[in-house]
Amino acid sequence: MFINLKISRRILSFGGIFFLLIVGIVAGRWVVASNTPVPKPIDQITTDQKLMALTINVDWGEEFIPAILDELEKNKAQVTFFVTGRWAKKNPDLLKEIYNRGHQIENHGYSHPHPDQLSVGANQEEIKKTESIVEGIIGKKTQLYAPPYGEKGASGLRAAHEMGYRTILWTLDTVDWRPDSTPEIIAKRIVNPAIKFGIKPNKSGAIVLMHPKANTVKALPVILEQLAKEGYIFQTLDELITYDQSGDTTS
Secondary structure (H helix, E strand, C coil): CHHHHHHHHHHHHHHHHHHHHHHHHHHHHHHHHHHCCCCCCECECECCCCEEEEEEEECCCHHHHHHHHHHHHHCCCCCEEEECHHHHHHCHHHHHHHHHCCCEEEECCCCCCCHHHCCHHHHHHHHHHHHHHHHHHHCCCCCEECCHHHCCCHHHHHHHHHCCCEEECCCEECCCCCCCCCHHHHHHHHHCCCCECCECCCCCCEEEEECCCHHHHHHHHHHHHHHHHCCCEECCHHHHCCCCCCCECCC
C-alpha cells in the first residue's frame, strides 16, 4: 500500500506539472495575441491617379438618401455607405436600393456606441450584428468597418482586425453634421481643403466623410461637378483598396 501511495503521489505530481505547463503555454499565447500590433486604419488611398472615395456614414437621415442617390447617379459617382445595423434593420428596402444602384454597403457597428469605451468582445458583437443584418438584406457580407465617432482605440481596432475587417477613417471631413455647416462651407472643405499643420491635403486618393443631411444634399452637386472638372473620378472603396497591399491602387 505504501508503494501504491508513492506511485499515486508521483502521478499527481507529474500531472500537476503538466497542467501548469499547459496553462503557461495558453496564457503565453494569449498575452502574445493581445499585444500583437494591428494594422493602422486606412485614411488615404495611395494612388497617383485622380481618384477619390466618398463615404457616407448612416445611422439616421434616411429622408435625404433618395436625393443623394439621384445626385450620385446623375454624376456617375459610386460611393461607399457605412450603415449601422439598427438603421439597416429599420430601412431594409432603402438599403436594397442603395446596393442595387451600384454602391458599396459596409459596417458602421450596430448601435453607434463609442468603440473606445467597449471591450474587444463588445465591439465584435456590434460588428457581427450589423454584418448579419446587412447580409440578410442584400446577400453580401461587409468587409470594411468605419468606427463610430472616428475612434481608433486598441479595442475597436483589434476587434475589427480579428474578424478580418479593415478599419476605415477619412482624409477630408465635411463636418456636415454641425449646424453651422452651410452647403458652401461643406463643398469648400472638399473642393479646396484647408492647409493643416502646414500641409495641403492631397485630394488624389482621398477618403471623404459625409452624412445624409439637408445641406449635404445641396453641397453634393457642387462637390461632384467641380471635382469632375478637375478630372477626379469617384469610386467605391472596394474598387480602390487591395487587401494584401492596403491602400495601394497602382499595383
